[in-house]
Amino acid sequence: MISKSKIFEVYEEKGRNKLFTLNFTPGKKAYEEQLVNQNNIEYREWDPYTSKLAALIANKCQNIFIRKDDVVLYLGSSTGTTVSHVSDIVGKEGFVFAVDLAPRVMTSLIFNLEGRKNIAPILESANHTGRLSERISVVDIIYQDIAQKDQLNIFLKNIHNFLKKDGYALLAVKARSIDVTRKPKEIFNEVKRELEKETIVIDYKTLEPYQKDHAMFVVKRK
Numbered sequence: 001m002i003s004k005s006k007i008f009e010v011y012e013e014k015g016r017n018k019l020f021t022l023n024f025t026p027g028k029k030a031y032e033e034q035l036v037n038q039n040n041i042e043y044r045e046w047d048p049y050t051s052k053l054a055a056l057i058a059n060k061c062q063n064i065f066i067r068k069d070d071v072v073l074y075l076g077s078s079t080g081t082t083v084s085h086v087s088d089i090v091g092k093e094g095f096v097f098a099v100d101l102a103p104r105v106m107t108s109l110i111f112n113l114e115g116r117k118n119i120a121p122i123l124e125s126a127n128h129t130g131r132l133s134e135r136i137s138v139v140d141i142i143y144q145d146i147a148q149k150d151q152l153n154i155f156l157k158n159i160h161n162f163l164k165k166d167g168y169a170l171l172a173v174k175a176r177s178i179d180v181t182r183k184p185k186e187i188f189n190e191v192k193r194e195l196e197k198e199t200i201v202i203d204y205k206t207l208e209p210y211q212k213d214h215a216m217f218v219v220k221r222k
């Protein structure tokens with residue numbers, strides 16, 4: 001039985017530890033996810049092994065701060081797997097700017113997410129905030145998953161440029177992208193210390209067993 005979870009707009013099947021969002025485009029998949037119909041409402045299964053945001057929720061994050069009607073800046077959208085669930089969460093009055101620098105994945109995203117009118121795909125580097133500012137507005141939420149060495153600086157730059165006052169931002173950190181030679185926990189502690197200099201760190205979770213050597217930080221703009 002699918003029912004509301006503690007996280008707004010996210011649903012769960014308790015006994016089976018499964019997560020779902022409401023399908024924004026009923027009858028249409030965004031990737032290989034399962035579609036489940038219950039009482040004429042269509043849900044899309046959200047697998048923590050394929051999405052770090054789902055892994056964060058599965059690891060008992062109390063609040064992801066992404067709500068219905070929010071405007072989200074999503075950096076590192078890839079082919080749109082997690083973007084599609086964010087699109088389900090914010091719904092038809094919300095909006096997602098989906099940014100990626102790789103033309104090949106952006107082409108797939110446009111194909112996979114056809115019909116989702118609340119997404120603007122943007123082919124650009126998250127590091128080029130000057131160019132991004134010509135295309136996007138101030139946002140309620142920033143979500144970044146770019147697996148780059150300078151991911152922390154890019155995240156902070158985007159917070160300063162685009163996040164509304166008191167807005168929230170989520171950062172997925174891949175330890176091996178920062179330094180393959182150091183222990184992930186050491187890197188995560190260092191990222192936390194750096195984030196605390198410029199933001200309020202609300203939550204921090206490693207994403208094991210779903211995503212190896214990854215962590216997610218939830219911060220609030222000071």
Ligand SMILES: C[S@@+](CC[C@H](N)C(=O)[O-])C[C@H]1O[C@@H](n2cnc3c(N)ncnc32)[C@H](O)[C@@H]1O
Pocket residue numbers: 050051052075076077078079080081082083099100101102105124125126127145146147148
């Ligand atoms: C791990 S994948 C993202 C997966 C995606 N967030 C999901 O859950 O479906 C990382 C993506 O970041 C993109 N990327 C890397 N550096 C970037 C940058 N500076 N600006 C924008 N996108 C970047 C890559 O092209 C890749 O598609």
